[in-house]
Amino acid sequence: xxxxxxxxxxxxxxxxxxxxxxxxxxxxxxxxxxxxxxxxxxxxxxxxxxxxxxxxxxxxxxxxxxxxxxxxxxxxxxxxxxxxxxxxxxxxxxxxxxxxxxxxxxxxxxxxxxxxxxxxxxxxxxxxxxxxxxxxxxxxxxxxxxxxxxxxxxxxxxxxxxxxxxxxxxxxxxxxxxxxxxxxxxxxxxxxxxxxxxxxxxxxxxxxxxxxxxxxxxxxxxxxxxxxxxxxxxxxxxxxxxxxxxxxxxxxxxxxxxxxxxxxxxxxxxxxxxxxxxxxxxxxxxxxxxxxxxxxxxxxxxxxxxxx
Ligand code: VAH
Numbered sequence: 065x066x067x068x069x070x071x072x073x074x075x076x077x078x079x080x081x082x083x084x085x086x087x088x089x090x091x092x093x094x095x096x097x098x099x100x101x102x103x104x105x106x107x108x109x110x111x112x113x114x115x116x117x118x119x120x121x122x123x124x125x126x127x128x129x130x131x132x133x134x135x136x137x138x139x140x141x142x143x144x145x146x147x148x149x150x151x152x153x154x155x156x157x158x159x160x161x162x163x164x165x166x167x168x169x170x171x172x173x174x175x176x177x178x179x180x181x182x183x184x185x186x187x188x189x190x191x192x193x194x195x196x197x198x199x200x201x202x203x204x205x206x207x208x209x210x211x212x213x214x215x216x217x218x219x220x221x222x223x224x225x226x227x228x229x230x231x232x233x234x235x236x237x238x239x240x241x242x243x244x245x246x247x248x249x250x251x252x253x254x255x256x257x258x259x260x261x262x263x264x265x266x267x268x269x270x271x272x273x274x275x276x277x278x279x280x281x282x283x284x285x286x287x288x289x290x291x292x293x294x295x296x297x298x299x300x301x302x303x304x305x306x307x308x309x310x311x312x313x314x315x316x317x318x319x320x321x322x323x324x325x326x327x328x329x330x331x332x333x334x335x336x337x338x339x340x341x342x343x344x345x346x347x348x349x350x351x352x353x354x355x356x357x358x359x360x361x362x363x364x365x366x367x368x369x370x371x372x
Pocket of ligand 1: 131132133169170171193220221222223230232233234235236
């Protein structure tokens with residue numbers, strides 16, 4: 065069985081659904097509910113260990129985290145959830161010899177990193193979220209070296225998806241823009257038009273995570289890999305949307321989130337993931353735009369009908 069923390073989040077919502085097509089049992093936990101209430105920031109391993117033992121869990125997918133902008137607003141809470149939660153999950157995994165997947169992020173890279181980041185590019189973040197993600201990677205690799213724990217991590221770019229909103233991220237604009245394009249044909253973007261960041265469409269990401277957690281360890285040359293798909297700026301994405309809908313984008317820059325985005329790389333070199341475990345994203349900017357507009361139009365239209 066696989067246990068997922070943060071199962072109600074942007075990635076968790078769609079990953080749980082996908083994994084349920086592959087595994088006999090997927091235990092979904094979240095502080096907001098799901099199958100089981102689980103607050104990973106509490107230092108109490110009792111509930112997690114009970115779920116692991118009772119359900120014969122072999123792999124934990126630990127998604128619960130406070131994202132970049134929210135983490136700058138409440139550093140103490142973010143460190144409690146991100147660092148404390150990962151500490152707790154790694155310790156339970158060590159005791160029960162579980163495989164562990166903990167997502168990392170392009171946020172581990174800082175201003176001094178080349179704009180096309182490789183795995184061995186400097187990872188000197190200047191955000192609390194980035195610091196907590198480097199910590200997660202380092203602690204997981206320590207558990208791998210010191211205790212033989214099968215720890216795996218992916219440095220994930222911004223995620224574009226339609227079923228659950230991201231919460232408090234710097235790349236949330238790339239999701240919000242589609243909701244506003246459909247609802248009101250306009251969007252006020254909190255990043256500047258030329259801020260180009262690496263992104264991935266959710267279908268590619270969840271297939272990639274599902275592949276990465278089950279590939280034999282012998283194929284992995286490292287615990288942590290970059291994964292990317294395409295890079296896009298608000299101006300590029302606005303143009304791609306305008307090719308399908310009447311749409312206008314203006315800019316009300318958030319100083320906090322622009323400062324965060326400015327430290328991140330524009331693209332990721334993910335050749336190692338493609339070579340070692342066949343990472344192979346298929347959604348480019350156009351396919352992502354077309355699919356998002358189709359899925360959201362249907363969902364928002366049926367939601368309108370439901371309340372009318
Ligand atoms: C964030 N969506 O914006 C997350 C992610 C690379 C961005 O880490 O914080």
